[in-house]
Amino acid sequence: MANENTKMNIHWFPGHMAKARREISEKIKVVDIVIELVDARAPYSSKNPMINEIIKNKPRFIILTKKDMADDQYTKQWVQYYEQCGYQAMSVNLKNFNEYQKIIEKCRYVLKDKMEKEKARGLKPRAMRAMVLGIPNVGKSTFINRLANRKATVTGNKPGVTKAQQIIRVAKDFELFDTPGVLWPKLDDAHVAQNIALLGSIKQSILPLDDLFIAAMRYLSLHYPQLLKDRYQLEIDLENENWIVDAFDHIAKVRKIKPLKGETDYDRVMEVFFSEINDGSIGKITWEDLSCVNV
Ligand SMILES: Nc1nc2c(ncn2[C@@H]2O[C@H](COP(=O)(O)OP(=O)(O)OP(=O)(O)O)[C@@H](O)[C@H]2O)c(=O)[nH]1
Numbered sequence: 001m002a003n004e005n006t007k008m009n010i011h012w013f014p015g016h017m018a019k020a021r022r023e024i025s026e027k028i029k030v031v032d033i034v035i036e037l038v039d040a041r042a043p044y045s046s047k048n049p050m051i052n053e054i055i056k057n058k059p060r061f062i063i064l065t066k067k068d069m070a071d072d073q074y075t076k077q078w079v080q081y082y083e084q085c086g087y088q089a090m091s092v093n094l095k096n097f098n099e100y101q102k103i104i105e106k107c108r109y110v111l112k113d114k115m116e117k118e119k120a121r122g123l124k125p126r127a128m129r130a131m132v133l134g135i136p137n138v139g140k141s142t143f144i145n146r147l148a149n150r151k152a153t154v155t156g157n158k159p160g161v162t163k164a165q166q167i168i169r170v171a172k173d174f175e176l177f178d179t180p181g182v183l184w185p186k187l188d189d190a191h192v193a194q195n196i197a198l199l200g201s202i203k204q205s206i207l208p209l210d211d212l213f214i215a216a217m218r219y220l221s222l223h224y225p226q227l228l229k230d231r232y233q234l235e236i237d238l239e240n241e242n243w244i245v246d247a248f249d250h251i252a253k254v255r256k257i258k259p260l261k262g263e264t265d266y267d268r269v270m271e272v273f274f275s276e277i278n279d280g281s282i283g284k285i286t287w288e289d290l291s292c293v294n295v
Contacts, residue, residue: 140180
């Protein structure tokens with residue numbers, strides 16, 4: 001995920017949020033369906049907290065990306081949950097996904113009534129129009145590029161849309177904004193900030209790294225002890241008050257990290273650990289279950 005690191009520099013200030021919101025609110029007027037991307041490894045934390053207010057009551061299709069890096073069991077539960085909430089939902093690995101027709105078909109299904117009503121009112125038949133939204137790093141560009149498949153024709157600016165935005169036609173009856181709406185995560189919530197730092201959607205270093213390390217280790221020891229055992233031959237006993245120091249020392253030993261001035265090189269241990277979390281080499285991990293939606 002080396003190229004992800006270059007993308008983690010977004011700092012959201014109130015001005016940025018207001019601008020993003022304004023831009024999306026403007027575009028949304030000419031959109032029939034919103035395709036919202038969230039990261040399957042933390043579907044709640046990778047959602048924008050104000051999405052409902054921003055997109056109002058537009059039909060929504062929620063796509064959980066990076067399912068190849070998430071826990072399949074949790075992913076299934078999250079997809080079911082969104083379906084129960086009345087949305088279309090699907091999990092994908094965008095690196096190996098070629099069923100974009102399926103996505104277009106689902107959009108057609110959702111918009112069938114609307115399009116038929118327009119036809120019955122004598123309006124000229126037109127293509128459905130979609131817009132992709134999501135917080136940084138969830139796969140928006142990958143999704144748009146693949147869906148557009150480069151062959152897409154640029155249909156140009158439409159009335160009511162600012163100049164820089166282009167709408168591309170990706171099927172006879174399906175159009176898409178060529179740039180995604182970038183939304184902010186709920187960074188004032190410590191649980192969310194930690195999760196999205198672990199996903200690589202914000203710079204890990206904007207949080208106290210040792211807190212992030214402790215939270216991640218605690219979570220893994222409770223939910224994925226086998227992954228820690230397989231990757232680092234590490235078994236954590238949270239009852240032991242020294243568990244975190246032991247974990248640092250153990251990983252340093254297993255990864256042959258040289259001591260610094262006679263002490264475990266804690267920074268290097270964290271660097272190794274976070275990079276293995278980011279590139280998925282520790283295993284398929286989901287950082288939150290459905291219990292967080294009631295928070
Ligand atoms: N393993 C895996 N990687 C993915 C998937 N989808 C996207 N990626 C990777 O995630 C990184 C971010 O993807 P982008 O498409 O640039 O994400 P974005 O949402 O446009 O990011 P911003 O431009 O920061 O808003 C890239 O390295 C992609 O290759 C997926 O389903 N699985």
